[in-house]
Amino acid sequence: MGIDFDKALGVHPDALRLRAERTRILAANIANESTPGYQARDIDFASALKRSMADDATGLSLDTDGDAEALYRVPNHASQDGNTVELGSEQAAFSQNSSDFQTSLTFVNMKLRGLAKAINGQ
Structure with a gap:
């Protein structure tokens, strides 16, 4: 009986x-x-995650390349000059994204520690 890491780690x-x-x-x-004409971009995280979960359910992989x-x-x-980057907004979004990344990483680490304890019989 093997461990299905996809199910164990969740989303x-x-x-x-x-x-x-x-x-x-x-x-x-x-x-x-400060690049003239540069158009700021971002990801709609919630819809991208839903799409990723739906792709995983149908056997497709997440392609963010x-x-x-x-x-x-x-x-x-x-x-x-046509540049749509607003530095304060971008820095705030970057900071929030970093915090959210760290939170998800913490959840993965906790799940892996729990699996290691289960394997060791603790």
Whole structure:
């Protein structure tokens, strides 16, 4: 009898993959804050996670390499050079995403520790 890690870890591995992809996109936004015409992008995390869970149920895999889920962000204050990056908003989103990533990582670690205890018979 083997352990099915997909069932044991739940949604957290997919959440970690999506959070990592979102971190990359938000970092690109921050790096291009002064690039004229750059369009800020972001991921709708909830819908991307639902889509990922549905794909896993049908046997498909999560593909975040192509930025297919990244949407353009609408700025609160338009700039004259066409850049839609608002540094404060991007930094806040990046910080929140980092915190959420750490939370999901903590859940994965707790589940793995629980599985190790079960294997050892504790």
